[in-house]
Amino acid sequence: MGDLGNSTVDFHPKKPGMDKGGHEGDFGVTVEELCSLMELRGAEALQKIQENYIDTETLCHRLKTSPADGLSDNPADLEKRQQVFGMNFIPPKKAKTFLQLVWEALQDVTLIILEIAAIISLGLSFYQPPGGDSEGELGSNAGAEDEGEAEAGWIEGAAILLSVLCVVLVTAFNDWSKEKQFRGLQSRIEQEQRFAVVRNSTVIQIPVAEMVVGDIAQVKYGDLLPADGILMQGNDLKIDESSLTGESDHVRKSIDKDPMLLSGTHVMEGSGKMVVTAVGVNSQTGIIFTLLGAGEVEEEKKDCKKGWHSLLFLTVTYNSACLITLSPPTIAKKQDEAVAMEMQPLKSAEGGEVEEKEKKKASVPKKEKSVLQGKLTKLAVQIGKAGLVMSAITVIILMLYFVIETFVIQGRAWLTECTPIYVQYFVKFFIIGVTVLVVAVPEGLPLAVTISLAYSVKKMMKDNNLVRHLDACETMGNATAICSDKTGTLTTNRMTVVQIYVEDQHFRDIPRPDQINPKTLELITSAIAVNCAYTSNIMAADKEGGLPKQVGNKTECALLGFVRDLKQDYPAVREQIPEEKLYKVYTFNSVRKSMSTVIQMPDGSFRLYSKGASEILLKKCSFILGRDGEARAFRPRDKDEMVKKAIEPMACDGLRTICIAYRELPADPMPDWDNETDIVSNLICITVVGIEDPVRPEVPEAIRKCQRAGITVRMVTGDNINTARAIAAKCGIIHPDDDFLCMEGKDFNRRIRNEKGEIEQERIDKIWPKLRVLARSSPTDKHTLVKGIIDSTIVEQRQVVAVTGDGTNDGPALKKADVGFAMGIAGTDVAKEASDIILTDDNFSSIVKAVMWGRNVYDSISKFLQFQLTVNVVAVIVAFTGACITQDSPLKAVQMLWVNLIMDTFASLALATEPPTEALLLRKPYGRNNPLISRTMMKNILGHAVYQLIIIFTLLFVGEKIFDIDSGRNAPLHSPPSEHYTIIFNTFVLMQLFNEINARKIHGERNVFDGIFSNPIFCSIVLGTFAIQIVIVQFGGKPFSCSPLNVEQWLWCLFVGMGELIWGQVIASVPTHQLKFLKEAGHGPAPDEIMDEDLAEDEEEIIDHAERELRRGQILWFRGLNRIQTQMEVVSTFKRSGSFQGAVRRRSSVLSQLHDVTNNSTPSHVVLSTANATCAPGSESLHSVNGTS
Secondary structure (H helix, E strand, O other), X not given: OHHHHHOOHHHOOOOOOXXXXXXXXXXXXXXXXXXXXXXXXXXXXXXXXXXXXXXXXXXXHHOOOEOXXXXXXXXXHHHHHHHHHOOXXXXXXXXXXXXXXXXXXXXXXXXXXXXXXXXXXXXXXXXXXXXXXXXXXXXXXXXXXXXXXXXXXXXXXXXXXXXXXXXXXXXXXXXXXXXXXXXXXXXXXXXXXXXXXXXXXXXXEEEHHHOOOOOEEEEEOOOEOOOEEEEEEEEEEEEEOHXXXXXXXXXXXXXXXXXEEOOXXXXXXXXXXXXXXXXXXXOHHHHHHHHHHHHHHHHHHHHHHHHHHHHHOOEEEEXXXXXXXXXXXXXXXXXXXXXXXXXXXXXXXXXXXXXXXXXXXXXXXXXXXXXXXXXXXXXXXXXXXXXXXXXXXXXXXXXXXXXXXXXXXOOOOXXXXXXXXXXXXXXXXHHHHHHHHHHHOOOHHHHHHHHHHHHHHHHHHHOOEEEOOHHHHHHHOOOOEEEEOOOOOOEOOOOEXXXXXXXXXXXXXXXXXXXXXXXXXXXXXXXXXXXXXXOOEEEOOOOOOOXXXXXXXXXXXXXXXXXXXXXXXXXXXXXXXXXXXXXXXXXXXXXXXXXXXXXXXXXXXXXEEEEEEXXXXXXXXXXXXXXXXXXXXXXXXXXXXXXXXXXXXXXXXXXXXXXXXXXXXXXXXXXXOOOHHHHOOOEEEXXXXXXXXXXXXXXXXXXXXXXXXXXXXXXXXXXXXXXXXXXXXXXXXXXXXXXXEEEEHHHXXXXXXXXXXXXXXXXXXXXXXXXXXXXXXXXXXXXXHHXXXXXXXXXXXXXXXEXXXXXXXXXXXXXXXXXXEEEOOOXXXXXXXXXXXXXXXXXXXXXXXXXXXXXXXXXXXXXXXXXXXXXXXXXXXHHHHHHHHHOOOOOOHHHHHHHHHHHHHHHHHHHHOOOOOHHHHHOOOOOOOOOOEOHHHHHHHHXXXXXXXXXXXXXXXXXXXXXXXXXXXXXXXXXXXXXXXXXXXXHHHHHHHHHHHHOOOOOOOOOOOOXXXXXXXXXXXXXXXXXXXXHXXXXXXXXXXXXXXOHHHHHHHHHHHHHHHXXXXXXXXXXXXXXXXXXXXXXXXXXXXXXXXXXXXXXXXXXXXXXXXXXXXXXXXXXXXXXXXXXXXXXXXXXXXXXXXXOOOOOOOHHHHHHHHHHOOOOXXXXXXXXXHHOOHHHHHHHHHHHOO
């Protein structure tokens, strides 16, 4: 499928008249006819079908397909259909080229400032003032500068440009590899989705991309339709079309009222069969994509012209801790937004977008920023402000000192011919200021987050976690509670009937057929064969001696397996009564908790078969079959006795109990089929079976690990309370001596609502801390519980909740949770759409691995921060004090950029790729409000900074005496590099390298080498950096301001660097709790700030012009602001595009997507808003401010 992305062969709707015969490729119908048919709904569609094709069967005939047997598996026929009607594939957006990414990296404000300064410096270095020796007139500042050196003045400018190029290429490469990873993830998700079609009269699962027009597809509860089609047979089918129409009500589909099924819509109830009529770009969703794609090309052309305006219009708003960069959408953003738009069809195709947005604003809950992003953004802004102030002061002091020294103390006059030389000094000071800023702002932070997350996501794939939203991985590390389903997650989902109550007897094992009355046996066989979805089947085992394969719903497979155990033949019954002959089906849903099927008997009367949860169905039974196979009255006291004798013992063994019943209905008078309550009543109970679903062997250990890691596991299930309690005890969720609550959904609902029936948070707060099992719960109960735990304030740390779900109705709970896990095998498409992570093996122990990776991400970021901030503090102080005292920074611009490269890109790679260890599960979760930088880390940062500063200042002021070399202080403008300053630079870098090893531990551990060889990336980066450092010092020369050092000087530098490791042990010996003065840093946004966000959003719309001007000035200095934003956009692209499930999958609503876009710090105006494309450059900034709401 990957190859299809690059070819654009069959993707565009064909034009009429391709074949002279008027119909394409011998089919009796054209693409256009089918497309126009699919645009109609309801009665109009039925009328069109009658006018053009008489009925659906004739349409099938024209499409050369059989309604019963489907298409043949003939490859030539399938290929021909793909050529004529197109493939079921929507081509993805073209990936950004490497050059585009380079161009984007070049947009960084600070890099632009550096480039300009370097170019000015270059230009001036070639300028020879008249009179030849004017430079000498600058007195004390000019040394004996020989000719060769004067000519080497251009080197610094060139070196700066070169190092800028280096930074740009590294950034672009990182972005490129992330994009590549993301595409890989996307194609993996695409290949996962399969769909059931009938070919050669057998039902097979094929990848959705292989579906063709004319296929007969089986649709069932929970499917996301991958193509357009017309319904041919349906049972109680209800579709959620909100992704196309915006209508939230489910639409009932039937052959005689509205048979049109559209791609991208969700099946919420029922089942049926459809003939596929449009695929890929010709389907309703595909048409919308095509429109979007066309709209984009023109927009991009306009954008190219606006590229430079956008730089000027960088404005920043501090939305509490949320950093948003508003600018007219540059090409970069256009692409990101296109991905967002690609996710789903536009709701606002009719243009009601604005009103929709207003409506939604009130109803859609704001998707919170991920915990780590919030803390990091806030920290980056604080550090950025500090760096800005420091660099400004540095420049001002340098300039003042120079002016006072030259023109006041020495009393020189300003000579016009010397102006370029003065300017050259000012440029040099300016470059020093910018380099202080470059080093001060940790623009490597977002990079570290992205690398760490991308690395984790890749590795988590191997641990059966398919991450759809990148930040879910990090949030998982903070999880304090997991609400898990029982079936399939904690249990194996391989169900078998092991006990049975029939004819007043309780069999602990499956009885022999001769132990049951033949009449009852026949009823059991028919009731199960007919009243189970025909998609559920027992197949022969894959390998000899293996267990038979269960296909379809596992509970139904258990019942079909039970029929086989009774030596009966259920396929024979299904052949007699094919699916088309079923008179009426009441499909299973979470409200009914039962399924009923009506068939017409040969004499014209009807029979209803029903199966469902025993306690629900037994209430509807008035009779029961006795030993003679005849029905007798079933009184309330008989029910109680049966519950005591059979159902409770089964439930206590952890079995699910299912009741099977039937009822005869007369043909005259015709029953009122819509009155379900009357129809499914007065039933005759045939049997109650106990189904075992054994606990997965690895689950108890996984749950023990969770509990040790401070995570509470709760079980939320639809089973009855006894079964749930028994399974919870087997898993270790509840222990006999614990104080815990197990309750049913009914009871839970009663206790959390007040007299008016409203849910009260205080009431939930009384229940959830002790609640461990919620049985007989509906999806709404699950959502209420999750919301209640998240919104609770009774514990000081806000709870971070993970939820697992597989059913369509779990959607709301999965969306509400901080992290939603959907089941890859048993999960419906709807559940997968709503989730953040898909468990490809449906196994609870994979969740524990996700927790481990999540905590590892958090720790990796903290390690990186600890290292980065030490470098920041030292480099800024050294550059600042050095500049103030010696009028020159001891670390030159190019050296600073090299240090920046080491500590940003390389360190983020080295520290962000540490593999997780089991030890991570031995501590409690950090929680939402925990600071990123703990007291211990603050101790390490300041401790190492003190050591480094002492060493560097000692070298700066007395270094020349220690090493007996010339002093490098007060050197003239273009003087050659000195050994003195080279030793300072070399020592500084080596101290960082050894401190990088210290930074591997953040909890005060002593052994910093522990597990160092399990991370080859770390080792190779440290050794690689050391090697490059040797090259720079020995051969860097003028560009790097380095003079080669001898062996003795090298050994001293190394010795001082290694002192970092010994000093680290000294710091570890100081007890943190005694250092009361240390403050933590990097807290999450405070609650009041979060509340302020909404106010800030409204304020944004009325920012006046003056304020914007002010902010524009402020922003030009922000190092890495653009980069931070780009990185966050990459993260959010991952997030958004991760949710682009396959060729024709998308999120259920545009507006929820828009909401995500807004909150991921990208402007939310959509690609299609023409107002944006046409607004004058001057008004763009304002437009985008208004767009963000």
